[in-house]
Structure formats: C-alpha cells, structure tokens
Amino acid sequence: MTLAANASETRLEARRTRAASGLVYALPALILVFVFFVVPVVALLMRSVLEPTPGLGNYAELLGSSTYIRIFYNTFVVSAVVTVLSVTIGFPVAWMLAIMPARWSTLLFAVILLSMWTNLLTRTYAWMVLLQRTGVINKVLMGIGLIDQPLALVNNLTGVTIGMTYIMLPFVILPLRGVIKTIDPAVLQAASVCGATRWQCLTRVLIPLALPGAAAGALMVFVMSLGYFVTPALLGGTSNMMLAEMIAQFVQSLVNWGMGGAAAFVLLVVTLAIYAVQLRLFGAGRLGQGG
Structure with a gap:
C-alpha cells in the first residue's frame, strides 16, 4: 500500500510539474491575449454602459x-x-x-x-x-x-x-x-x-x-x-x-x-x-x- 501510494503521489507531482511548465511557456501568449483582446473588450463594454449616461439605455435603444x-x-x-x-x-x-x-x-x-x-x-x-x-x-x-x-x-x-x-x-x-x-x-x-x-x-x-x-x-x-x-x-x-x-x-x-x-x-x-x-x-x- 505504501509503495502504491508513493507511486501515485509521484505521478501526481509529475503531472503538476508538467502543468506548471506548460503554463510558463504559455504565459507570453496569455499576456498578449489579455492586453490586446480582454482589456479592449472590457473597455468597450464599460463605454457601452457608461456613455452618454450610465445604464442599459444603449442596449434598449439598439434592440428596441x-x-x-x-x-x-x-x-x-x-x-x-x-x-x-x-x-x-x-x-x-x-x-x-x-x-x-x-x-x-x-x-x-x-x-x-x-x-x-x-x-x-x-x-x-x-x-x-x-x-x-x-x-x-x-x-x-x-x-x-x-x-x-x-x-x-x-x-x-x-x-x-x-x-x-x-x-x-x-x-x-x-x-x-x-x-x-x-x-x-x-x-x-x-x-x-x-x-x-x-x-x-x-x-x-x-x-x-x-x-x-x-x-x-x-x-x-x-x-x-x-x-x-x-x-x-x-x-x-x-x-x-x-x-x-x-x-x-x-x-x-x-x-x-x-x-x-x-x-x-x-x-x-x-x-x-x-x-x-x-x-x-x-x-x-x-x-x-x-x-
């Protein structure tokens, strides 16, 4: 039982290591997506509910x-x-x-x-x-x-x-x-x-x-x-x-x-x-x- 538990823990640790390594490699792409996609979309969403007056008036006018x-x-x-x-x-x-x-x-x-x-x-x-x-x-x-x-x-x-x-x-x-x-x-x-x-x-x-x-x-x-x-x-x-x-x-x-x-x-x-x-x-x- 001890050997099986140790083997399972070793596999789990190796899996975590691979996941962390993959995240490090993907980090530049994630940063680019965040800066050039997520931030502009959020900014656009904020302007759609804040300009010219706060609320959902733009959506009501658009869909009505x-x-x-x-x-x-x-x-x-x-x-x-x-x-x-x-x-x-x-x-x-x-x-x-x-x-x-x-x-x-x-x-x-x-x-x-x-x-x-x-x-x-x-x-x-x-x-x-x-x-x-x-x-x-x-x-x-x-x-x-x-x-x-x-x-x-x-x-x-x-x-x-x-x-x-x-x-x-x-x-x-x-x-x-x-x-x-x-x-x-x-x-x-x-x-x-x-x-x-x-x-x-x-x-x-x-x-x-x-x-x-x-x-x-x-x-x-x-x-x-x-x-x-x-x-x-x-x-x-x-x-x-x-x-x-x-x-x-x-x-x-x-x-x-x-x-x-x-x-x-x-x-x-x-x-x-x-x-x-x-x-x-x-x-x-x-x-x-x-x-």
Whole structure:
C-alpha cells in the first residue's frame, strides 16, 4: 500500500510539474491575449454602459428600434446565406482538388490561394464592374436571351451576397480539402462493394466523414461575414446597411462610442454563442481536425 501510494503521489507531482511548465511557456501568449483582446473588450463594454449616461439605455435603444433590428436582420440573413452558398459550392471544389491529378490540383490550388492574396478592395471593385447594369454579367445574360432588362445586382443585398460568397469560398475549400484528402478511398470502395449507390456513398459515407471540415469552414465564414465591412459598404449601399457599417458609423461619423460599443458587444456575444453551439454539436477535437 505504501509503495502504491508513493507511486501515485509521484505521478501526481509529475503531472503538476508538467502543468506548471506548460503554463510558463504559455504565459507570453496569455499576456498578449489579455492586453490586446480582454482589456479592449472590457473597455468597450464599460463605454457601452457608461456613455452618454450610465445604464442599459444603449442596449434598449439598439434592440428596441425597428431600424437597428432591420440591420441585425440583414447581417444575420446575409451571413447565413453566404455560409450555405460557400459550403454548397466549396464542397465539390474541395472534392475535385482532393481527387484530381497532383499537377492540376496544385495549379488550381495556387489559383485559389492567389485569389485570397489579392487585395480585398480590388476584388470588390472588380465585382462592382461585373455586376453593374452595363456590366459583363448583364450583357451576357441579355446577349443569350435570358433577360430583357438589366438586373439590379449592385446597391442591394444580392450584390453583397455574391461578392461575399466569392471572397469567403477559399475559407471553406481549404479545410474541406484537408479533411477529404485524409479519407481513405478504400472506405468508399468498400461501401460500393457492399451495395451502396453513388448517392449513398456521398450522403452516408463521404459527407459524414468530411463534416468536421465543413463545420470548421462554415463557422469561419459565418463569423467573418457577421463583421464584414468593405464588401457590404461598396456593393450594398447605405440603404442595405449591415452591422459592421453601423458600428463604423456610430464611432467615426456620430462619435457615439456608447452605441457603437453596445452593437459591437452584442455581435461578440452572438458570435461566442454560435461558437459554443458548434462546439457542443461537433466537439473541439473534430473542429480541430477540420481546421
């Protein structure tokens, strides 16, 4: 009994030593997070309840105004649609990248990375040119007889959705490609040998195995879409404002840090809640595999 107790105590002491050593190594990162994230968030929260007068008046005004509720609605609907479109389009692209010959896969992967590295403002202005009433897209659609009049594709949420989906696609394709490449082709072959159709192989084998990558990509796209500023500002216009534009207007134009802080804090809480739900559904380990 004494030997067993001593061994248990030794293991416990070694575990404590490793934990303390790990904390020492993580201390610089924890300090950076505290200084550059925790402190600003707390300061923003304090301003949201102290300016212009102490209390929850900013939150009451923000959540009680139909104008602001409409902006929240625009933000969440566009973010959700962009996420669904990005996953729907990104999945077959990621699958193609995973199974095509290495030379062509590398070339296409380089094109996708190049699109990510291109300046965001440049890509958004390019979409403004393509989507305008005299742009290439409307001219092509009219030329082949699909439409008689140019479509309104800019200064509305349609243009915002198209532009943001294009920009967000790589953030779905990259994690999905990584997960799909780890799937053993023999698993799909075994399912086929056992009598599964192609549709069953897709829906009951491939998609469940690739779900961590899709979840990681969808979470990244949705969270980034909630706080996107440049593309909605240029393609949406003032009549289709989203939350990031409203926060910028409060802070820069109206110099109302209280309302801006309240809107930003509501956005942060919603983002953390969505992340918590996704962790609950998929677990940190599976999301880590996808990311």
